[in-house]
Amino acid sequence: MPTAPGPAAAPGAPADVRERHVYEPTSSRLTTDRHYWRELWERRHFALELSRAEMDATHSNTAFGRLWLLLNPVLTASVYFLLVVIIGGGRKGPDYFVHLLGALFAFHLLQGAMTAGSQTIVGGGKLVLNTSFPLLLLPLSAMRTAVSKFLPTLIIFFAFFSYFALFAPKSDANTLHFSVVQLMAIPAFGLLVVFTAGMTLLMATAQVYFRDVSNFLPYVTRMWMYLSPVLYFAWQMKPWMLKFEIFNPIFAILAVWGETLVRGDFGLPSWWLMAVAWAFGTFAIGLVVFRAKEREFPVRL
Amino acid sequence: MTDATTPAAEPAIVVSDLHVSYRTTMERRPTLRKAIVRLGRHERTVRTVDALKGLSFEVPRGSVLGVIGRNGAGKSTLMRTMAGILPPTKGRVEVVGRTSTLLSLGVGFNKDLSGRENIVLGALAAGLTRAEIDERYDDIAAFADIGEFIDMPIRSYSAGMTSRLAFSVAVHQNPDILLIDEALSTGDAAFKERANAKMKEMVAQASTMVLISHALASVRTLCDECIWLDHGELVMHGPPDDVIRAYVHKLKVTESAVVMEDL
Numbered sequence A: 001m002p003t004a005p006g007p008a009a010a011p012g013a014p015a016d017v018r019e020r021h022v023y024e025p026t027s028s029r030l031t032t033d034r035h036y037w038r039e040l041w042e043r044r045h046f047a048l049e050l051s052r053a054e055m056d057a058t059h060s061n062t063a064f065g066r067l068w069l070l071l072n073p074v075l076t077a078s079v080y081f082l083l084v085v086i087i088g089g090g091r092k093g094p095d096y097f098v099h100l101l102g103a104l105f106a107f108h109l110l111q112g113a114m115t116a117g118s119q120t121i122v123g124g125g126k127l128v129l130n131t132s133f134p135l136l137l138l139p140l141s142a143m144r145t146a147v148s149k150f151l152p153t154l155i156i157f158f159a160f161f162s163y164f165a166l167f168a169p170k171s172d173a174n175t176l177h178f179s180v181v182q183l184m185a186i187p188a189f190g191l192l193v194v195f196t197a198g199m200t201l202l203m204a205t206a207q208v209y210f211r212d213v214s215n216f217l218p219y220v221t222r223m224w225m226y227l228s229p230v231l232y233f234a235w236q237m238k239p240w241m242l243k244f245e246i247f248n249p250i251f252a253i254l255a256v257w258g259e260t261l262v263r264g265d266f267g268l269p270s271w272w273l274m275a276v277a278w279a280f281g282t283f284a285i286g287l288v289v290f291r292a293k294e295r296e297f298p299v300r301l
Numbered sequence B: 001m002t003d004a005t006t007p008a009a010e011p012a013i014v015v016s017d018l019h020v021s022y023r024t025t026m027e028r029r030p031t032l033r034k035a036i037v038r039l040g041r042h043e044r045t046v047r048t049v050d051a052l053k054g055l056s057f058e059v060p061r062g063s064v065l066g067v068i069g070r071n072g073a074g075k076s077t078l079m080r081t082m083a084g085i086l087p088p089t090k091g092r093v094e095v096v097g098r099t100s101t102l103l104s105l106g107v108g109f110n111k112d113l114s115g116r117e118n119i120v121l122g123a124l125a126a127g128l129t130r131a132e133i134d135e136r137y138d139d140i141a142a143f144a145d146i147g148e149f150i151d152m153p154i155r156s157y158s159a160g161m162t163s164r165l166a167f168s169v170a171v172h173q174n175p176d177i178l179l180i181d182e183a184l185s186t187g188d189a190a191f192k193e194r195a196n197a198k199m200k201e202m203v204a205q206a207s208t209m210v211l212i213s214h215a216l217a218s219v220r221t222l223c224d225e226c227i228w229l230d231h232g233e234l235v236m237h238g239p240p241d242d243v244i245r246a247y248v249h250k251l252k253v254t255e256s257a258v259v260m261e262d263l
């Protein structure tokens, strides 16, 4: 990427915009490059348009395709409901089911973004080789797609939530109610997005160097899900297990997401601290790693 | 150097002592599994390919530089470095102006998207605004002239149709500097003629151009200057006629070179 941006003082040049680029082997290619961020901002529409075009191409431009964005989360939820509640045979009620929906959809956002993100650089072949642009736009576009696919799932979530909170009889197993604290789910979701963006950048980079990362990904993410408070509540965990969850990056994020959204409870302050640290820490690492390796990507494709 | 333009013209591209190396793995497909298996054995699997070894030259504003050389000489590598896609390993490249690249692979990076979407995405990635694209879209489509295929996935295009699209997108960005890498090799005669006319028109507007081609005749007619690369080194830099004559002469005397050219 150019290191000395800005309009050159070209004496007697015509009125058109002149840009001067100097390409050198620089070692300082970390996040300080202002020109890079300017270009990224100027070309943000590319990321949006790419995400939109890809979503249209895969499913959303037919009536059924759009329906699928809603149907897919319903089916997923049904499978888990069948598995855990009916076959598992616990006395688990609406509280549990709604928690499961919220956590599952949040986790799928992460999973989907990581899977799609791993393909962005490797799959962007020709564009990466032939156009000079901030490659960060490619994983960001995958992020945007993942978030767009997540939003319809909230409709499903709130449909169930409203039914149980407003119409279903209250019991020990149904304590669901609307509350102002649920608004805290918005910052919790923000943390989830920041964390997911960091993971997406890491996967995009890793796939360039190890082309089988995307093969391992489904197994790794599934295992990760079982170790996280998705199929159970964070507060249900045994104390000794909770100690280890400090090292599970997604634990605190899912915990505050679930507590606020489902239970209308603020959750523990320490969870919020952990969630903020993991989200921004992961994002920072992802960004630094991606930017440090970005110039090498075209050489490695 | 020849005096292609006015002597006062500031060079549009200055390449000084440019080295570019690729770092490539010996493995056909680098995988995590292999990396883990290799851990215990301390094998080195990274190989360095020195594609460019100390090039220096300038391209004056408004002139057309031809680049010729055998397959693997480093022409595309040079182009990608001038476009800011590949980082130099050593040395530096200075470019004044907005560049537009047209490399042999062309647009059409996403085969599932239509020609229309690829035009818009390619142009957005290259830095055009939506307004600029809306304004130029019809011209781009008309110049490419591929009929209703514009709304079909790129997957269904012939090689020539893809390169028409790529060329059309590149020339309609109103670049100060246009980099073309063998883009016309697959176009048909009619399109080549139109493309040549368009390139002449752009040169007349004082656009700077670098043209890589194995079609020596078009290098001869379009270029003001020519460089000949071989194994990443600059063999000759001068008027196209002289450089092409020397290049052809070399091809004839070295039999292996002729064989290389056929590959």
Ligand SMILES: Nc1ncnc2c1ncn2[C@@H]1O[C@H](COP(=O)(O)OP(=O)(O)OP(=O)(O)O)[C@@H](O)[C@H]1O
Pocket: A298, A299, A300, A301, B022, B023, B024, B049, B050, B051, B069, B070, B071, B072, B073, B074, B075, B076, B077, B078
């Ligand atoms: N991605 C890559 N990884 C490793 N080596 C590469 C890569 N791309 C090119 N090379 C090597 O760099 C050298 C120059 O290649 P380049 O593509 O620049 O040649 P070229 O002059 O454009 O050839 P052609 O006329 O066939 O297009 C060659 O030796 C080639 O093997």
Ligand SMILES: [Mg+2]
Pocket: B075, B076, B077, B104, B181
């Ligand atoms: Mg080439």
